[in-house]
Amino acid sequence: MMEYILKNGIVYDPANNIAGEKKDVMFKDGKIVENVSSDAKVLDVTDKIVMPAGIDPHAHVAGPKLVVGRIYRPEDSRKGVVAPNEVCRPESGFSIPSCPATGYRYSKMGYGTVTEAAMPPLEAKHTHEEIMAIPNIDITPLPLFGNNWFVMQYAKEGQIDELAAFISAWLKITKGYGIKIVNPCGTEAWGWGGNVHGIDDPAPYFDVTGREVIRALSQANEMLGLPHSIHVHPNDLGHPGNFPTTVNTLDCVKDIEKNSSVRNQTIHLTHAQFHSYAGTSWRDVESGAEQVADYINKNKHVTCDIGQITLDETTTMTADGPMEFDLHQLNGLKWANKDIELETGSGIVPFIYSGKAPVPSFQWGVGLELFLRIKDPWQVCLTTDHPNAGPFIRYPRIISWLMSAERRQEMMDNLEVRVWSYKRTGLGTLDREYDFNEIATITRAAAAKIYGYQDRGALTPGYNADIAVYDLNPNDIDPSKEPAAIEHAFGNAMYTIKDGQILVKDGEVVKVVPSHTLWTNVQGFEEQEKAVMEKVMPTFRRFYTVKFENYKVQDHFTPNPIITTVQASK
């Protein structure tokens, strides 16, 4: 029996309304408990910040486009090379770290869970292979459904029952957690080298619009009562003037009723920063953050994450294939593509977000503006859409920006970011500063709520002992004045504890454990699934290039599953 007391820490646990209270946190056999015996081992964390372990709601850490990125960018793998030690294997990579490095680096920041936000079902086995190679952090894969041929046909014909059965079956087949939608109908158009413009522009041949696909998937999601809502990357990513598309996308599911007690939202908007632009071109572009934030502030059925630009050289990758080809045409750097039959596409392009350039500076400003304008921290999460807007190892730096208006102003004043950062955005007018409780909300509690996690994201007795301790005394530091100290502390956890095991001590990984895969198993829909499979199979046999038997993700690809069982329609 392993019992521990984290003694005298200053606890931020937003889910339990604990905001900076000095108290002990106890855990036993991997779970948080209320009491421990006198044999418990004491870890003295007097006046240090204690939070639940971090939860990243949207990143790209495992799967086919990651590996294409690694294969075609050895220049990125040559950065971040770290020699092995007694505990860790060697690491490589900056924006697309090798799998072992991904696990270690999240651990060092005090994180315990991350969502892999784009899993093509045909290559789900590959995603799970990589998840097996990533240690120390549990991973929640979201299969892509927004451009799936079966989904588009069900949406067009309004067959929501069949669609729900299809989703339910495919979550089992791919071992996925929820529904990811990327540029609905636009990625299908990319199969012909095209795109759609806005949510009412139909996909070629299928004659169905993004609006219809999003609504149908949202209805199916709520019919099944999945723990997460639909997870949406809207149309028009990165285009000046796209904020109305974003707002329309959020609004188009407003009337659909929530059917889950474990979350509040019915739509999660991802990397909102890339979807909040006004103007008509890059010449006259303006921030649309105010309008998007305004909609979110007025509507509780929406949550979002930001996709904050970090001003680094990185590797962009998304299932939004046409957008990546546009990006390649814009910056002329090498273009990779990876389209997946009947399901989705993707593209990969290196990108340099330089503070000396107008557009990245503008995007940096828009992201921060969204953070500062969205009032309820339970509706917003911290992400960089890793690696798209920057690598996840920059989260501590973003925290320092959010906590210090002075630092933001300094960056604008001394031209670390170009004038577009404040001339084209409202950032210069905002002096809000996040406090530690809000930081704890946007980096762990809100994400846990959004995903309906019932075992993590809070220090509630019975929950997993996933805990982060940071070497900061909140009574002693003014984050507004000391952004460097904030960044250092959040990047080098004093302790990262996962399932009761100490994985990081004083910023160093001291233990490596296998990750878990989180997926959703819907029950009570077996008859409908069987019926829909019979309908699907003739098409599957004719148009896929693998046999169905070899399409499924066999159980050994998820050796450590955490299965969320859902009773359909409950």
Place this chain on the structure above:
Amino acid sequence: MAYEPPVTDYDEIVENGTCAFCGCNCDDLDFLVKDGHVVGVRHACRLGASKVMEDMDQRLMVPMIRDENGELQEVDWDTALDKAAELIAGAVRPIFYGWSETSIETMKHGIRLGELVGAVLDNQTTICHGPSLQAVQNAGYPIATLGEVKNRADMIIYSGSNPMNSHPRHLARYSTFPRGWFRKRGRFDRTLVTMDPKYSDTAKMSDIWVGFEQNGDYGFYNAIRAAVKGKEIDQDYVSGIPKEDIMELAEAMKNVQFGALFFGLGLTHTLSKQRNIDMAIEMLVDLNEHAKWVLTPMRGHFNVNGFNIFMAYECGFPYGVDYCRGYQRYMNGETNTIDLLTRKECDVFMVIAADPGAHYPGGAVKHLAEIPVIQVDIHWGPSTEIADVVLPGSFIGVECAGTSYRMDGVPIYMKKAVDKPETCRDDEWIIRELHERVQKIKAEEAAAASK
């Protein structure tokens, strides 16, 4: 070709097996099994079928060690594994080469062993599609899964590749013949083009054959690029092809709905090497401004792409990875197997599921003959002749299950159909055993040193 009557005498059929021959990884094979042997295969091409069925031919059955007289002698597994572990543990500059005909599960143990002893891990890419991957690193990688081609493509190009001989079901199952969602009439809805100096079997059945000059690839693709971009071609002939034909072909390529270019070693290994592929990729990127185009290297072994993918997600680099300093380094021309062998750097060589003895240049093989070689394989071959320790493995996809990656990156879990010979072991087991034994030796050495 004599008529062979179909096999009717079998005990059971194992369906949906995967072919362990080329990078097509056809996963619709029916294995006909009798008395624990595959006696017939349905759906496979002749290459795949012969590999699966005749696997007992020259089969390595028992572990062997070369004695002082230079003869391979049968030994028990413990002796052979201990000998191999001792060689690996004592090596200064070991290379672990091959992997393209074994499973990802085996590679997982291989990389841990490589990290432990500071080995170089490399695969057949280093002598086949290495230039393609170099070009991918230079210019990009616009790829798609084979089903995209099957369902959408109205133009298929094979360049420097003769799939009718090398990947016989490629046209039939994935590219040219199958009826796709948007290509309901299959072959009739597609234009097939072969670009190859040789009038190959694939060229014979193509709608268009472009027989440019030997080593003329770079110039030819450059001219196509110019034409696609609307530039004037000032020579009457480029690489032996009339300029009018080039203009016409470029126009046709611009006006398809979905085009797919497949290329083989005929493109990667002519005079300009990776620069040919650079140019082909750039041409394809240019074409994407007019129509949708994708490209795919025609990978040879069924898991040669798998090793590249596996290494990239484990360590960031696709092949030729050097762990001699403890962390991964990758530098073409420095850390690839043939460079290390011809520089006589390597002191112990482990070959798994490959046959360098048959394929390497003379200088490299000469050095192999001078150093200890450990072979993990299922068949006797030229590499066995220079091996000092022979560890008989098993046949992935027939005798044991395992994960592999198709040429387009689609993962397939290859199932098991029959039991392996009793005296052989799974590749995965062999490499895990070696890892454990080397770990033990290293621990003992460390303990002795600390005394």
